[in-house]
Amino acid sequence: MVVASIMSNSPFLAYLVRKINMSGNQSRIQAIAKIIDRAPKACVMPSPLSKIWASDVFDLATMEEALSKNAFKAIKKTVQTGAPLDSATADVVAAAMKDWALSKGVKFFSHIFYPMTNLTAEKHDGFIVTNSDGAAITEFTGSLLIKGEPDGSSFPNGSLRMTNAARGYTAWDPTSPAYVMNTANGATLMIPSVFMSWTGEALDKKIPLLRSNAAMNKAATKVLSLMGETDIAPLNSSCGAEQEYFLVDECFANNRPDLLLAGRTLFGAPSAKGQEFDDHYFGAIPERVQVFMQDFEDKLYKLGIPAKTHHNEVAPGQFEIAPYFEAANVAADHQQLLMTVMKSTAKEHGFLCLLHEKPFAGVNGSGKHVNWSIGNATQGNLLDPGDTPHDNLNFLLFCGAVIRGVHLYGPMLRAVIASAANDHRLGANEAPPAILSVYLGDQLESVFEDIKAGKLLEKAEGGLMDLGLSQILTFERDPGDRNRTSPFAFTGNRFEFRAVGSSQSVSGPLVAMNTMLADSLNWIAEKLEAALSDGKDQTAAVIVVLQELMELHSNVIFGGDGYSSEWHTAAVEKRGLKNIPTTADALPAFKDPSVVSLFESTGVLSPTELASRFEVYAEQYILAIEVEAKLVIDIATTKIYPAAIAYMSNLTSISSSLSSMGLGLENTGIETVVSEANAMMSSVIELGAALEQHDFASVETHMKHCSDVICVLMLEVRKHADALEGLVDDELWPLPKYQEMLFIK
Numbered sequence: 001m002v003v004a005s006i007m008s009n010s011p012f013l014a015y016l017v018r019k020i021n022m023s024g025n026q027s028r029i030q031a032i033a034k035i036i037d038r039a040p041k042a043c044v045m046p047s048p049l050s051k052i053w054a055s056d057v058f059d060l061a062t063m064e065e066a067l068s069k070n071a072f073k074a075i076k077k078t079v080q081t082g083a084p085l086d087s088a089t090a091d092v093v094a095a096a097m098k099d100w101a102l103s104k105g106v107k108f109f110s111h112i113f114y115p116m117t118n119l120t121a122e123k124h125d126g127f128i129v130t131n132s133d134g135a136a137i138t139e140f141t142g143s144l145l146i147k148g149e150p151d152g153s154s155f156p157n158g159s160l161r162m163t164n165a166a167r168g169y170t171a172w173d174p175t176s177p178a179y180v181m182n183t184a185n186g187a188t189l190m191i192p193s194v195f196m197s198w199t200g201e202a203l204d205k206k207i208p209l210l211r212s213n214a215a216m217n218k219a220a221t222k223v224l225s226l227m228g229e230t231d232i233a234p235l236n237s238s239c240g241a242e243q244e245y246f247l248v249d250e251c252f253a254n255n256r257p258d259l260l261l262a263g264r265t266l267f268g269a270p271s272a273k274g275q276e277f278d279d280h281y282f283g284a285i286p287e288r289v290q291v292f293m294q295d296f297e298d299k300l301y302k303l304g305i306p307a308k309t310h311h312n313e314v315a316p317g318q319f320e321i322a323p324y325f326e327a328a329n330v331a332a333d334h335q336q337l338l339m340t341v342m343k344s345t346a347k348e349h350g351f352l353c354l355l356h357e358k359p360f361a362g363v364n365g366s367g368k369h370v371n372w373s374i375g376n377a378t379q380g381n382l383l384d385p386g387d388t389p390h391d392n393l394n395f396l397l398f399c400g401a402v403i404r405g406v407h408l409y410g411p412m413l414r415a416v417i418a419s420a421a422n423d424h425r426l427g428a429n430e431a432p433p434a435i436l437s438v439y440l441g442d443q444l445e446s447v448f449e450d451i452k453a454g455k456l457l458e459k460a461e462g463g464l465m466d467l468g469l470s471q472i473l474t475f476e477r478d479p480g481d482r483n484r485t486s487p488f489a490f491t492g493n494r495f496e497f498r499a500v501g502s503s504q505s506v507s508g509p510l511v512a513m514n515t516m517l518a519d520s521l522n523w524i525a526e527k528l529e530a531a532l533s534d535g536k537d538q539t540a541a542v543i544v545v546l547q548e549l550m551e552l553h554s555n556v557i558f559g560g561d562g563y564s565s566e567w568h569t570a571a572v573e574k575r576g577l578k579n580i581p582t583t584a585d586a587l588p589a590f591k592d593p594s595v596v597s598l599f600e601s602t603g604v605l606s607p608t609e610l611a612s613r614f615e616v617y618a619e620q621y622i623l624a625i626e627v628e629a630k631l632v633i634d635i636a637t638t639k640i641y642p643a644a645i646a647y648m649s650n651l652t653s654i655s656s657s658l659s660s661m662g663l664g665l666e667n668t669g670i671e672t673v674v675s676e677a678n679a680m681m682s683s684v685i686e687l688g689a690a691l692e693q694h695d696f697a698s699v700e701t702h703m704k705h706c707s708d709v710i711c712v713l714m715l716e717v718r719k720h721a722d723a724l725e726g727l728v729d730d731e732l733w734p735l736p737k738y739q740e741m742l743f744i745k
C-alpha cells in the first residue's frame, strides 16, 4: 500500500504508516493512507503568457477586431469613461460578442452578478431559439445583452422585496469585460452585471461600488479644480487585493463535517508544532501546491486576471496570491472570479480550499489586504507623495481626506468587514485590532504634525540603505517602515485596508473607502473655497484647511504597536476611538444617523437600501453562528462522545481482566476522561437550550445572544472535547487532527 521509500524519508510518516497498517477501517486513518499514497496531479507544461493572456476575454483588443470603427469608438468610450451607450451600438456589440463566444464552443450565456451574500450568482440562458420549421438558430440582441431578468426571489434583499413581488433585473456593466468560463459542464459566456429590484433599488454589491466611484470622482474633481487644475480626466479608484487561503487535503476534509459545512474546525487540540518556528512563512512551496498554483494561475491568465505574487503564508498549510492592481470595479469582479476558480481548481487537485477567516484555532487566520488608491490619466495617482510630500499639495489634501474619513467613519469601516468569521481574527493578536486607526509612516506622520502646528518644512528622505557589503547594491530606503499591526496603513502610494476578511467581497470595503473619501473631499472643497476667497494663496489655503482637519482628526493617526494592551486602553480612553470586537456590536453602525446621511448625501445608498444591508448582514451573522452551533452539538454527540465511551470501555475491560489476576493499572486518567465527557455533554445540553431560544425583541438582541451566549457555549463544548482529544486512544479518535490536516500534503 505504501512505498517503503516514504518510510525511510520521514520518521513521522513511517510512524503513521505503522498505525495505518495496524488499524482496521478507521476512516481518519484511512484518509491518511490515501493521502500518503497520492502523487501530485500531473503538471501540464506552462503555456507562454503571450499565448494565453486574456484569451477567454471579450476585451477591447478583441472588440477592435470584431467591430466597425464607429462602434468600437463608442464602446471604448463607455468602457473607459462610463459614457452611456446607444442601443444601436449595443446591438452591434451583442452580435459580435455572440459570434466570438460561439467560435469558442459556447452555447449558453449568463448575466453574472454579486448579491449581498459575498458570493457570486449566475443564471444560464441558451443562445438557442427555434424557427417555425423547428430548426435551431442562435439569437442574442442588444436588449438581451443589456438586461436579464432572473426571478431571484431567494436572494437576501433585506425587506426590499416581498416574495410575491420577486421581479429583479440584471443589467450589463460594460465597464467590466465579458468572458468565457470553462467548466466541466462546457463553456458559458459570462456578462458582468448589476442586480436591482423592480423598484430600482440595489440588491447587489456592484451598484454601490459604481455609485461610490462616481461620488468620489465628483468630489475629487471639485478639489482639483480649486487647486487650479484645468485638465482633469475622470477619476477612478484602484484595488489590488492580497488573498490568503488554506489548502487541506480533501480526504481529511471529507472526515470533518465542520470544515465542509462551516469552513472551519469547530474542534481540534493544538498540534505540538504549530507556526512557532516561522518555518512555513515564505518557505519552499510544497510540490503538490506548486502544481496547483500553476494550473490555477494559468486559468486566471486566460480570464485576464493578472496574478502576480504567490508565497507560503505564516501558518502551516496557508498560502497567498496577489494579482496586480486594477480599476476597482474590474478588480472586484476579478476577485470574485479568482475565489471561484481557486476553489474549483483546488478540488481538481484533491484539496479543499478554505477561504474562512479562521479555519484553525491557534495559528494565523486569513485576511484579504485591500490596497486602494485614487487616480486619473491627467493627475496620476493622487496618493503618490512623490519624492517630497511636503510640496505635493494635491497629495496632502487627498491623504488628509483619508485621515478624516477613517476618523469620522471608523465604526462604519468596521461594520463593512464584520462577519461571524472575521470576528475570530480581528483583535486576536495576529490580525489588526478591531480599533480603526491610520498608520502613515514616520516621514508622513511628521509632515502632518508640522501642518497641525501650522508649518510646512522640508523633510529628510529615507536615506540610502547601505549594508556595508560591497556585493549588495545600495538602494533607496522607503521613507516609512511597515506596520503590520495597523488596520489601515499608508504603504508608499496607496492605503492598505488590512482588516478585511479572506472570504469577503472587496466591494464593501471599496464602497466604504470611496464614500468616506467623497465626503471628506466635499468638506475640503468647501473649506478650500472659503480660504481661497479670503485671498489666501494656494499653499496657505491648503495649510489652513489641513490644519483644521488635523485638529479635528489627528487622534486617528497611530504608528505604534496596535496589538499592545496599552494601545487598546489609550485608543478608547485618550483618543476617543471605538474598539468594536464583534459583528453584533459592529453592524448597528449602519443605523447611525451620520452614516445614513453619509450614504444618502453622496447618493451611494438610500436610507432604505442601507437599512436592507443591515438586515441582510445581521441575518447572515445569526445564520452562520446557528449552523456552527448545530454542528458542534452534532459532532460532540455523535463522534466525540462515542469515541470517549469506547475508550472508557476498553480501559474498564482491561482493568477487570487485570484485577482478576490480582493486578491493577495506575494513572490511566480514566477519571479525567469521565469528567471531561460529562462536562462536554452538559455544555451540549446548555447549547441546545440556547439555540432553542427564539423570542428576541430585535435583531440586535438576537445578534447579542449569538455573540454572548451561543459562541461562549460553543467554546465551552470545544474546551472539553479538545481535552478528550489529548486523552483518548489516537486510533479511536474520529476527526482528523490539527497535526495531520496542517502538515500532511
Ligand code: ADP
Binding pocket: 238, 239, 240, 241, 242, 309, 322, 323, 324, 325, 371, 372, 373, 381, 493, 494
Ligand atoms: P505586500 O508587500 O503588501 O505583501 P504584495 O505585492 O503582496 O504586497 O501586494 C500589494 C498589492 O498592492 C498588489 O496587488 C499590488 O498590485 C497592489 N498595488 C500596488 N500599487 C497600488 C496602487 N497604487 N493602488 C492600488 N493597489 C496597488
Ligand code: MG
Binding pocket: 242, 369, 496
Ligand atoms: Mg500587503
